Amino acid sequence: MKDLKTLVKNKTARFAFYRDRALHYETDDGFIFPVPIEDAGSATFNAEEKAILMMRYIRKHLEYIERAREDGSSS
Numbered sequence: 001m002k003d004l005k006t007l008v009k010n011k012t013a014r015f016a017f018y019r020d021r022a023l024h025y026e027t028d029d030g031f032i033f034p035v036p037i038e039d040a041g042s043a044t045f046n047a048e049e050k051a052i053l054m055m056r057y058i059r060k061h062l063e064y065i066e067r068a069r070e071d072g073s074s075s
Helices: 004-008 051-073
Strands: 012-019 022-027 032-036 048-050
Touching: 004 051, 012 051, 022 051, 032 051, 048 051
Parallel strands: none
Antiparallel strands: 012 022, 012 048, 022 032
16 A cells, blocks of 8 residues: 555645545545535635545545455454
8 A cells, every 4th residue: 555645745636536525536546535514614625635635534535445455454
């Protein structure tokens, strides 16, 4: 799995789809991550953003993937 810095440095995140109350974005190298609409408040989410601006959500999803991997390997 790629690290956070590799996923955001000089990369773009593009809106891919909406599902389960989350906007899903995809980085240039194919990493897809959710952005909960509850976090939007009065913000504007564009179809395309610099990936570094989405770092908070990318980090959360990387942590989620790592926890799931650890939970799966312990069963």
